[in-house]
Amino acid sequence: xxxxxxxxxxxxxxxxxxxxxxxxxxxxxxxxxxxxxxxxxxxxxxxxxxxxxxxxxxxxxxxxxxxxxxxxxxxxxxxxxxxxxxxxxxxxxxxxxxxxxxxxxxxxxxxxxxxxxxxxxxxxxxxxxxxxxxxxxxxxxxxxxxxxxxxxxxxxxxxxxxxxxxxxxxxxxxxxxxxxxxxxx
Amino acid sequence: xxxxxxxxxxxxxxxxxxxxxxxxxxxxxxxxxxxxxxxxxxxxxxxxxxxxxxxxxxxxxxxxxxxxxxxxxxxxxxxxxxxxxxxxxxxxxxxxxxxxxxxxxxxxxxxxxxxxxxxxxxxxxxxxxxxxxxxxxxxxxxxxxxxxxxxxxxxxxxxxxxxxxxxxxxxxxxxxxxxxxxxxxxxxxxxxxxxxxxxxxxxxxxxxxxxxxxxxxxxxxxxxxxxxxxxxxxxxxxxxxxxxxxxxxxxxxxxxxxxxxxxxxxxxxxxxxxxxxxxxxxxxxxxxxxxxxxxxxxxxxxxxxxxxxxxxxxxxxxxx
Numbered sequence: 001x002x003x004x005x006x007x008x009x010x011x012x013x014x015x016x017x018x019x020x021x022x023x024x025x026x027x028x029x030x031x032x033x034x035x036x037x038x039x040x041x042x043x044x045x046x047x048x049x050x051x052x053x054x055x056x057x058x059x060x061x062x063x064x065x066x067x068x069x070x071x072x073x074x075x076x077x078x079x080x081x082x083x084x085x086x087x088x089x090x091x092x093x094x095x096x097x098x099x100x101x102x103x104x105x106x107x108x109x110x111x112x113x114x115x116x117x118x119x120x121x122x123x124x125x126x127x128x129x130x131x132x133x134x135x136x137x138x139x140x141x142x143x144x145x146x147x148x149x150x151x152x153x154x155x156x157x158x159x160x161x162x163x164x165x166x167x168x169x170x171x172x173x174x175x176x177x178x179x180x181x182x183x184x185x
Numbered sequence: 186x187x188x189x190x191x192x193x194x195x196x197x198x199x200x201x202x203x204x205x206x207x208x209x210x211x212x213x214x215x216x217x218x219x220x221x222x223x224x225x226x227x228x229x230x231x232x233x234x235x236x237x238x239x240x241x242x243x244x245x246x247x248x249x250x251x252x253x254x255x256x257x258x259x260x261x262x263x264x265x266x267x268x269x270x271x272x273x274x275x276x277x278x279x280x281x282x283x284x285x286x287x288x289x290x291x292x293x294x295x296x297x298x299x300x301x302x303x304x305x306x307x308x309x310x311x312x313x314x315x316x317x318x319x320x321x322x323x324x325x326x327x328x329x330x331x332x333x334x335x336x337x338x339x340x341x342x343x344x345x346x347x348x349x350x351x352x353x354x355x356x357x358x359x360x361x362x363x364x365x366x367x368x369x370x371x372x373x374x375x376x377x378x379x380x381x382x383x384x385x386x387x388x389x390x391x392x393x394x395x396x397x398x399x400x401x402x403x404x405x406x407x408x409x410x411x412x413x414x415x416x417x418x419x420x421x422x423x424x425x426x427x428x429x430x431x432x433x434x435x436x437x438x439x440x441x442x443x444x445x446x447x448x449x450x451x452x453x454x455x456x457x458x459x460x461x462x463x464x465x466x467x468x469x470x471x472x473x474x475x476x477x478x479x480x481x482x483x484x485x486x487x488x489x490x491x492x493x494x495x496x497x498x499x500x501x502x503x504x505x
Contacts, residue, residue: 029258031258031261031315032258032261035261035308035312038308054292054293054294055294055297058294058297058298058301059297059301061301061302061304061305062297062300062301062304065304065305065308066301066304066305066307066308066337067304067334067337069308070307070308070311070330070333070334071334073308073311073315073330074311074327074330074331074334077311077314077315077323077326077327077330078327081315081323083256083257083258083315083316083318084258129293129294129297129354
């Protein structure tokens, strides 16, 4: 079992993902942290690609790089996004190191122990789109639907929180109405 | 032919297309706008039908000083124009020009790949907007991000409709499954996709992020010279990509009146340029949408319409 090009690619992409990930939490430039997150998630998508999970890789790019990080950057730029280093960042350094490092090491140990040196052949045919579709809508259809209900609940919650004029409690609403009438008078 | 030689030919072909087709579209835009609005430069430059206009523009951009604002985040500022070009270059790899594998890199989930990669473009806009250290640039960038995030939804839903109809995510398979009556069946999806596509590449009437009358030039305000030219090039490649995707998904790609097997590439190119012409035509015809109108159109018109089209597609697909 020699070193194949796939192994080199995996190691390289893994190193990029890890390095950029460390930069995300260690850089003092807030927006740059978000941009380093793009690199991390991109490298992770690359890892999926090397492992022939093509669909998962592009889902990663579409959802995480294209939507989640963009939303994150958007929110940061809306609030406070200074150019250059911010010295007043509140970072629980040791707690973060402990939790992050502990979780990482623990998961790594668990995975190494679970698989040892057993080889798992990656599927050579297909992109996984059909298999994933069949699995999700046959075997896993119930969790899938439950998840969508959860997302719907989150969506409605977000609307209720961001729109005080359609708030949940009547007394709450009258309070806002009173404030508004005060402002008008 | 060895594998590497074939690969080399394919990559070089895509690079050539990447470097020439957007310039043709750029020149076409100059000419079309000149005729529609009575602009003089593109009529006379270089004596023969204004052929030298684009060349003159290029020389002008090369000569301009490359300015980076003092307060800017230099690394991000310099990287942004390149990041804006990269996604479109990747998309060109999977667009089929003709039948029998006349595509640089056939992908089974080509459509999904295209949607994912086009979505990266917004990162470059945010990079440019923030790193410029300019309030107009930042405002433009925020507008662009809100616009791109919103219009991504109808864009993806409309593309999903055609993928459902064809039963495949491969762009070549979609063209193969395409039937002329789809022009009617998928017409709403096509209009939604085209409109959302215009918004994705921030072309007028969806150029609120740039809006030169209020934001100077939006997120491109601080860019000069070649870097600015890169953004312009990205815009023209964007036109090419949106036109090509509309062609491949909704207009039957290489399917033409006769001899698809040999002239397929010609039909594809003709359709792409026809759609590109419409994009330019819309630019000179319609006024810019205001920010609230733009969001309203997306969330209250395009998204519900796209969902209705998905229902229609599913119903027809089940009935057949």
